[in-house]
Amino acid sequence: MSVQSQPLITRRAILKGAAGFHLGLLLRAGAEPLLLLARDLDPASEDPSQTPSMRMGAWLSVTPDGQVTLRVHKSEMGQGVRTGLAMILAEELDADWARVRVEQAPTDPDTYGSHSTAGSGSTSGNYQNLRRIGAGARLMFIQAAAARWGVSAESCVTEPGKVVHSASRRELGYGALADEAGRLTPPDAASLRLKAPAEFRIIGKGVNRVDSPDIVRGRARYTADVRLPGMAFAVVARCPVIGGRPGRYDEAAALAVPGVIRVLPVNRGVAVVAENTWAAMQGRDKLAVEWNLGANTGISDDSIRAGLRQASQSAPELPAGRAVSAEYDLPFLPHAAMEPLCCVAAVRADGADVWAPSQNPGDLKRTVATVLNLPQSAITVHLPLLGGSFGRNASSTVTEAVGLSRNMGRPVLLTWSREDDLRQDNYRPASHHRLRAALDAGGRPVAWQHRGAMAGGGAGERELTPPYDLQGLDLSMATASLAVPVGAWRSVIHSAVVFVNESFMDELAAAAGQDPLAYRRRFLTNRRVLGVLDRAAAEIGWSDTLPAGAGRGIACAACFGSYVATAVELTVEGGSQVRLRRVVVAVDCGLPVNPRGVESQIQGAAIDGLSTAFRAAVSLKGGGVQQSSFHDFEWFRLGDAPPIEVHLVTGNSSSPGGVGEVGYPTVAPAVANAIFAATGRRLRRLPMTELTVIGAAPVAAPTLVPATATSVPPEPTATAAAASPTPAVEPTATGQPAAEQDKLFMPRLGGS
Amino acid sequence: MATIRLNVNGQAQSLDLPPEMPLLWVLRDVLNLTGSHYGCGVGSCGACTVHLDGEAVHSCLTPLSSAAGRTVTTIEGLSPDGSHPLQQAWVATDAPQCGFCQAGQIMAAAALLAANPRPTPDQVDAGMSANVCRCGSYTRIRAAIQQAAGMALATAGGER
Numbered sequence: 001m002s003v004q005s006q007p008l009i010t011r012r013a014i015l016k017g018a019a020g021f022h023l024g025l026l027l028r029a030g031a032e033p034l035l036l037l038a039r040d041l042d043p044a045s046e047d048p049s050q051t052p053s054m055r056m057g058a059w060l061s062v063t064p065d066g067q068v069t070l071r072v073h074k075s076e077m078g079q080g081v082r083t084g085l086a087m088i089l090a091e092e093l094d095a096d097w098a099r100v101r102v103e104q105a106p107t108d109p110d111t112y113g114s115h116s117t118a119g120s121g122s123t124s125g126n127y128q129n130l131r132r133i134g135a136g137a138r139l140m141f142i143q144a145a146a147a148r149w150g151v152s153a154e155s156c157v158t159e160p161g162k163v164v165h166s167a168s169r170r171e172l173g174y175g176a177l178a179d180e181a182g183r184l185t186p187p188d189a190a191s192l193r194l195k196a197p198a199e200f201r202i203i204g205k206g207v208n209r210v211d212s213p214d215i216v217r218g219r220a221r222y223t224a225d226v227r228l229p230g231m232a233f234a235v236v237a238r239c240p241v242i243g244g245r246p247g248r249y250d251e252a253a254a255l256a257v258p259g260v261i262r263v264l265p266v267n268r269g270v271a272v273v274a275e276n277t278w279a280a281m282q283g284r285d286k287l288a289v290e291w292n293l294g295a296n297t298g299i300s301d302d303s304i305r306a307g308l309r310q311a312s313q314s315a316p317e318l319p320a321g322r323a324v325s326a327e328y329d330l331p332f333l334p335h336a337a338m339e340p341l342c343c344v345a346a347v348r349a350d351g352a353d354v355w356a357p358s359q360n361p362g363d364l365k366r367t368v369a370t371v372l373n374l375p376q377s378a379i380t381v382h383l384p385l386l387g388g389s390f391g392r393n394a395s396s397t398v399t400e401a402v403g404l405s406r407n408m409g410r411p412v413l414l415t416w417s418r419e420d421d422l423r424q425d426n427y428r429p430a431s432h433h434r435l436r437a438a439l440d441a442g443g444r445p446v447a448w449q450h451r452g453a454m455a456g457g458g459a460g461e462r463e464l465t466p467p468y469d470l471q472g473l474d475l476s477m478a479t480a481s482l483a484v485p486v487g488a489w490r491s492v493i494h495s496a497v498v499f500v501n502e503s504f505m506d507e508l509a510a511a512a513g514q515d516p517l518a519y520r521r522r523f524l525t526n527r528r529v530l531g532v533l534d535r536a537a538a539e540i541g542w543s544d545t546l547p548a549g550a551g552r553g554i555a556c557a558a559c560f561g562s563y564v565a566t567a568v569e570l571t572v573e574g575g576s577q578v579r580l581r582r583v584v585v586a587v588d589c590g591l592p593v594n595p596r597g598v599e600s601q602i603q604g605a606a607i608d609g610l611s612t613a614f615r616a617a618v619s620l621k622g623g624g625v626q627q628s629s630f631h632d633f634e635w636f637r638l639g640d641a642p643p644i645e646v647h648l649v650t651g652n653s654s655s656p657g658g659v660g661e662v663g664y665p666t667v668a669p670a671v672a673n674a675i676f677a678a679t680g681r682r683l684r685r686l687p688m689t690e691l692t693v694i695g696a697a698p699v700a701a702p703t704l705v706p707a708t709a710t711s712v713p714p715e716p717t718a719t720a721a722a723a724s725p726t727p728a729v730e731p732t733a734t735g736q737p738a739a740e741q742d743k744l745f746m747p748r749l750g751g752s
Numbered sequence: 753m754a755t756i757r758l759n760v761n762g763q764a765q766s767l768d769l770p771p772e773m774p775l776l777w778v779l780r781d782v783l784n785l786t787g788s789h790y791g792c793g794v795g796s797c798g799a800c801t802v803h804l805d806g807e808a809v810h811s812c813l814t815p816l817s818s819a820a821g822r823t824v825t826t827i828e829g830l831s832p833d834g835s836h837p838l839q840q841a842w843v844a845t846d847a848p849q850c851g852f853c854q855a856g857q858i859m860a861a862a863a864l865l866a867a868n869p870r871p872t873p874d875q876v877d878a879g880m881s882a883n884v885c886r887c888g889s890y891t892r893i894r895a896a897i898q899q900a901a902g903m904a905l906a907t908a909g910g911e912r
């Protein structure tokens with residue numbers, strides 16, 4: 001990923017006459033842009049023909065009361081981008097952080113450039129631009145103050161939220177200067193002096209997430225929380241088999257459910273539109289759709305594994321030496337964001353408003369315009385907070401919702417059920433990997449071969465290359481055409497390849513009879529990888545004595561412009577019970593804009609890594625995904641989570657690297673390597689379902705139903721009801737009915 | 753269908769709705785209290801957790817009829833101004849990532865602390881085990897609960 005591109009500043013801008021008293025620093029309509037980007041800087045940008053302008057007023061405004069509003073053009077999905085990008089703007093503006101408010105920028109790629117939030121590139125790709133915009137505005141405040149005082153701009157400095165004339169100690173707040181500053185000609189970008197890192201007051205210091213106060217009060221708005229006058233609520237019955245289509249269904253039965261308004265076919269399913277979501281779900285369950293299952297009913301875990309092996313090519317003979325070989329298998333992974341996919345569409349004859357949890361709202365705007373055959377200017381895409389995302393794509397939901405709203409002539413909120421979300425995803429591709437190496441007498445690999453196949457797309461040599469200085473690399477991954485839809489998933493190709501490479505590196509160390517850390521260090525010349533590896537090893541106490549049954553594993557990687565090493569310490573009891581003792585992650589992400597945010601992302605990615613290492617994945621049978629909800633797609637819960645320490649290695653770069661994804665890839669191999677260290681057993685297939693994680697928490701998750709419930713809880717709402725368990729009424733693992741067991745966990749308020 | 757009366761966040765409500773309608777959808781789609789989230793609808797995630805007479809329940813599995821005559825508290829009603837010790841601690845520790853699960857996490861933690869102001873780490877693990885955070889914010893949820901427990905005890909003069 002290229003992260004070092006600089007914006008191309010081509011023109012001096014003309015910024016005149018703020019359009020109104022309260023909107024100082026707002027660009028006059030039609031004026032020339034301040035900064036012009038040659039192209040979007042995001043690594044994920046697909047459309048190089050875009051030449052977005054960066055108008056200062058689009059990014060920030062200051063009102064006379066000193067309130068600073070900063071706009072962020074990327075999707076907030078928990079990675080803290082609204083906080084981080086605002087910190088960058090505020091830093092160079094020298095804003096008083098306590099007076100900063102953050103707003104989501106309108107979806108307007110012509111003004112903001114690409115809104116695509118992907119590839120861990122939001123911060124690295126916008127760092128310089130946002131600094132320039134902030135610095136330009138700051139200079140205008142200085143100029144406005146200098147003019148008022150009749151002194152030179154050079155004799156003035158800024159302190160948070162104000163301009164200070166050093167000699168006379170006079171000062172004026174930004175609010176008092178906003179109107180005058182907004183009327184000045186913006187500075188030539190070449191004349192801007194950006195702060196030296198030593199001058200930073202906000203960047204690198206860490207601030208609290210700007211969205212938390214709303215989140216903890218239930219005021220944060222996600223897509224499904226949008227309420228519009230006359231809004232209807234829809235769900236869709238979808239075929240349990242991939243690619244299946246609806247045949248006959250009982251429309252009358254669905255319409256007979258109180259609250260159901262219409263039944264409408266959509267692309268691959270049948271939608272029920274109602275006055276509330278529950279009525280729509282009830283109606284959907286009455287449809288009794290007869291599915292045309294299509295050609296994919298033969299797909300199963302076995303057929304996938306066979307297909308991947310078949311697609312894998314063979315490698316040439318290994319040179320002489322000690323041969324080591326191993327095969328690794330990785331499963332399909334769903335995104336399973338906490339917020340199931342959803343969309344609100346309000347379509348009118350002449351335009352539409354759409355709300356969706358999208359990582360690429362600019363793209364959605366084009367999609368909606370195409371679907372409705374309207375100009376893009378008639379489409380407004382709103383971007384609420386995303387309830388997680390991890391790479392999922394929201395466009396299919398949007399297309400369905402737009403169609404439903406057009407048909408209904410009223411706004412529609414389409415909710416995917418959790419079952420839909422798990423079973424109709426674009427999955428992280430399953431893959432098969434065959435690794436072979438030949439070691440010389442000293443244990444050095446003289447050949448390293450990687451062959452394999454990945455569902456829906458292969459991988460290039462660069463992506464398969466381990467971070468070591470090795471000779472004789474021979475790397476290729478073929479594409480296996482399996483019908484299972486695939487898509488980007490947190491850390492994309494690295495999610496698979498780092499597990500494979502770092503497991504295999506450990507196997508080579510074992511074959512060479514060398515310590516896994518020392519063996520890695522022998523072949524590492526990348527200073528930054530070495531730096532994180534050494535830090536993780538030091539923090540976990542790599543050479544400290546371990547209790548019986550315990551083991552430590554380590555793994556490292558370079559991706560998304562950052563460097564990471566994870567060390568895991570665990571014990572294995574009774575052959576299969578794993579107790580996670582510690583997870584230590586060292587990260588070098590260059591300049592950490594918000595260190596607290598970096599820590600949070602790495603901790604979260606570690607939970608992803610542990611969940612998917614031990615138990616979370618989807619399995620397929622009869623052409624469909626078997627898991628339906630969080631009782632069988634078993635994500636880690638609080639009691640499973642070990643202490644996770646994050647250590648930042650800084651000082652190696654003055655620009656930020658990617659953070660959202662880098663924490664994931666090294667976790668599973670560090671776990672596998674630790675299991676090997678503890679038991680001598682090498683696990684090469686994820687998830688490692690032969691192991692159980694034990695912790696302090698009860699193994700079974702309680703289901704909380706009211707102690708005096710008078711009715712039976714509703715049936716789960718899955719389309720394929722037969723496959724959906726009913727956790728509410730099933731006894732739990734401890735043999736107690738859930739309703740009784742929950743008292744153990746949740747005593748009543750005011751109870752003795 | 754008979755009118756069902758209940759109290760939601762201090763307000764009396766009379767609802768002419770099917771008695772079997774899950775409380776979650778009553779809150780979200782009828783009363784427009786959208787802070788409690790739909791994450792699964794089958795009691796597997798905890799995103800919908802609310803209090804029924806102070807007890808944490810999955811509102812997606814709680815029929816409206818079983819809330820009749822009772823008091824429902826949602827995240828919107830946990831405190832008038834976000835000042836509940838857990839809300840403060842959640843902000844101070846930056847516990848939320850995407851935030852979608854956090855209403856449920858906070859409501860579960862609030863019921864836990866109300867019943868047991870000084871939970872051991874194991875009791876916290878157990879009390880929070882009905883809730884999933886897909887973003888993996890557990891390290892900070894733990895820290896926030898500890899911080900809030902301390903805060904609440906300090907305010908109450910440390911008494912049980």
Ligand code: FES
Nearest residue numbers: 791793795798812
């Ligand atoms: S929505 Fe109620 S437990 Fe998931």
Ligand code: FES
Nearest residue numbers: 850851885886887
């Ligand atoms: S913060 Fe995203 S699911 Fe918990």
